[in-house]
Amino acid sequence: MSIVAALLVAIAIAGLCLFYLWQGTTILDLTAQRESTRATLTSIQEVNRWLEFEIEKAFSLERVSRLARDRLHMVEPTNIRYVRLAPER
Numbered sequence: 001m002s003i004v005a006a007l008l009v010a011i012a013i014a015g016l017c018l019f020y021l022w023q024g025t026t027i028l029d030l031t032a033q034r035e036s037t038r039a040t041l042t043s044i045q046e047v048n049r050w051l052e053f054e055i056e057k058a059f060s061l062e063r064v065s066r067l068a069r070d071r072l073h074m075v076e077p078t079n080i081r082y083v084r085l086a087p088e089r
Helices: 003-058 061-070
Strands: none
Touching: none
């Protein structure tokens, strides 16, 4: 085997080794990014659940009724009048 052939084989083997190392490093980097993204997603989902709870709490009938009585000084009606409408044709 000539020196040139041996050198080409050595270069090919070195290239394959570098490719293998690059591939492993890329896989580790992508795995770390995926885990970071999952953690971010979990955090965002928790905030979303909390916001949904706050929205439900803010628009609950009990709260709206209490605010109407306390802040707007509304009271339950004592005299209810009904208006009869003509039937639609």
